[in-house]
Amino acid sequence: MKVEEKIALDAIKNDRESHIKLDQKICKSCRERMCITVCPGYLYSLNEETGDMAVEYAGCLECGSCKIACIYNSIDWDYPAAGCGVQYRYG
Amino acid sequence: MTAAYHLAASGRQVILLERGDGPGSKNVTGGRIYVNPINKYLPEIIAEAPFERHVVKETITVLDDDASVQLEYANDRWRREPYMSYTLLRATFDSWLAEKVSQKGAFVIPKKKVDELLWEDGCVVGIKSGDEDIGAHIVIAADGALSFMAEKAGLRKPLEPRNYAVAIKEIYMLDAQTIEDRFGLQPGEGAANLFVGAITKGIFGGGFLYTNRDTLSLGIVVSIGDLIKQPNPVPASRLMEEFSVRPEVQRWIRGGELKEYAAHIISEAGAEGIPKLYTGGMLVAGDAAGLSLNLGLTVRGMEFAVASGAIAAEVANEALAKGDLSATFLSRYEQKLKESFVLADMETFRHTRDVLENKRLFTVYPKFLSELLAALFTIGQGKKEPLYASAKAAARKYILNWEACKDLFSMRKM
16 A cells, blocks of 8 residues: 555644745755655655655654654754644544 | 643642644554553553553564564463553543543643743743743643653753654554454453564564554554665655565454554663753653653553653642742652652663664574574475584574674673
């Protein structure tokens, strides 16, 4: 099963704005793309054309792995606004 | 919640601010809770709590790429009350406990995200949530492994990749009868299964499988430090997927319906990762205090959270009674944690990670075990060599060397 199909099973209410902000200047000089590797939701991706990193914040499981993994401090990460984000029904 | 429960029971005015739609909605566990150390902190709670199953058997599965060894240990003592540990689901358990907390008189306010601490003369005097300031004599930060509040208070060290693991978890729905038949359990009984070896591709970590009443909790835990150091990185999500389709896992979960996909951070730093636990007007408890302990065979966290919450409440009560919320007075929180199993166990097992972070545990030793047993069990075409010769060949290849001696020796640190 693809990761996005798994996340689609979760109860997630999305905010209009992303709770994750990337500093593209820092991302541009990153070779490792650690965020792509660690994210359980596989939400990070590199736009080959623009060279920008993007994160599909709507599928965020709010673990914070990306924030920890990005040793270049590009990721400005906060929890989503109250009432938004994933709501675990099992946990 | 334990802190809120005790403080409210003592007649204090308590506000519990929950970021999610309800307590538990933002929490994830493997998992299971060991209740022996915490019965005294929440006696009536432990007795009535909506746990899933009490665990009666422990299984370890060591995996090579295409072979595995499984060891199952069952103990009759665990089949009789008082039970040692229970599997649980946070949404169920937390919402139930929140109800108990409310009944004691605390205000449990959901959908409230704490953004900042309020300060006065170097002491925490409340919190800020959106535009709202909420004053408090004392703040107990139990805001999880990322603890922004501990960070803002200057208590927490920066989060280093080598100190954290990411856990990915899937919940499969499977009827109770099938679970009991497959795992060899009586109604109400549970099993805990830990997986180690090829599934993490040399990365520090492992898999877990816990039986709940009519669901299974399946997951993988991998070191973030190791994940990002991979020369040809395999994404964490793929490790989880490949783990879940292994025959050794499918034999337990097949036919189960996937209901939830979750993730959480776990501190793997042990005692080293514990931040400063108090400052003027504030205490730190649970995961926010780095209180999780990975001993390979047992993985602990929730009982530390309950105990630290109870002890935080005790100290908060004393501080409020005396009218002294200074850091100096609140230092007795750390003192009491040291006198309890919480910091005592964290300290006892301080060096565990040195032993467990040995790559050979995930690569060489599983391979050795697999090849040894392959040699012993296989009947090929020609003549079979003596068993001792087979065993010696496998041992020579993998463990009759200096590294293995050192590894064995290092086990003493546990």
